[in-house]
Amino acid sequence: MMQRVDFEIREASENEALLLHEYDSQIFSDSWSEKSFSDSILSDSETVPAAVNRATGEIMAYAAVSYIFEEANINRIAVRPEFRGNRLGTALLGWLEENLPEEVTVFNLEVRESNVHAIEMYEKFGYTVLGRRKRFYRNPEEDALLMTKRKV
Numbered sequence: 001m002m003q004r005v006d007f008e009i010r011e012a013s014e015n016e017a018l019l020l021h022e023y024d025s026q027i028f029s030d031s032w033s034e035k036s037f038s039d040s041i042l043s044d045s046e047t048v049p050a051a052v053n054r055a056t057g058e059i060m061a062y063a064a065v066s067y068i069f070e071e072a073n074i075n076r077i078a079v080r081p082e083f084r085g086n087r088l089g090t091a092l093l094g095w096l097e098e099n100l101p102e103e104v105t106v107f108n109l110e111v112r113e114s115n116v117h118a119i120e121m122y123e124k125f126g127y128t129v130l131g132r133r134k135r136f137y138r139n140p141e142e143d144a145l146l147m148t149k150r151k152v
């Protein structure tokens with residue numbers, strides 16, 4: 001586990017899209033392109049928060065979220081391997097509840113059913129399983145669990 005690091009969460013800027021793509025391609029088999037990140041960063045109905053080391057400016061974790069009316073969908077959430085286990089993923093979930101428009105009260109996401117660490121993090125944060133999307137993922141093919149949380 002890393003030393004305790006002083007970090008802040010702030011929205012990514014367009015010139016960080018390439019870096020986010022590079023991190024993403026090391027983590028996911030269906031990684032987002034640079035353009036997917038820059039489109040999301042620039043969109044009025046999406047946000048890309050990044051957890052950044054205050055001392056070095058390095059991005060350690062990030063998410064990508066779209067929202068409309070009361071619903072948000074977490075399209076991406078990841079912590080770089082060397083920074084996992086330090087509650088950065090949990091901190092990003094918390095940031096979303098605090099920083100999206102007030103009318104956004106429902107948070108949805110899909111997760112590979114084998115991704116037990118992510119599922120545990122979501123459950124600890126109050127998400128529950130709402131359903132299953134059959135063969136939602138490729139490389140490898142797998143069902144998604146649809147998880148949801150209503151902010152109180």
Ligand SMILES: CC(C)(COP(=O)(O)OP(=O)(O)OC[C@H]1O[C@@H](n2cnc3c(N)ncnc32)[C@H](O)[C@@H]1OP(=O)(O)O)[C@@H](O)C(=O)NCCC(=O)NCCS
Pocket residue numbers: 027077078079080083084085086087088089090091110111112115117118120121122124
């Ligand atoms: C899933 C992921 C985002 C978790 O981020 P993280 O910052 O390491 O998680 P947190 O430190 O906030 O963990 C919160 C809880 O989740 C569980 N958990 C998360 N990672 C775990 C691990 N490697 N081993 C055991 N439990 C784990 C624990 O219950 C933990 O609670 P604890 O701190 O009291 O032990 C991170 O592992 C990751 O980026 N994985 C690869 C990308 C991914 O799968 N994203 C989700 C796609 S839907």
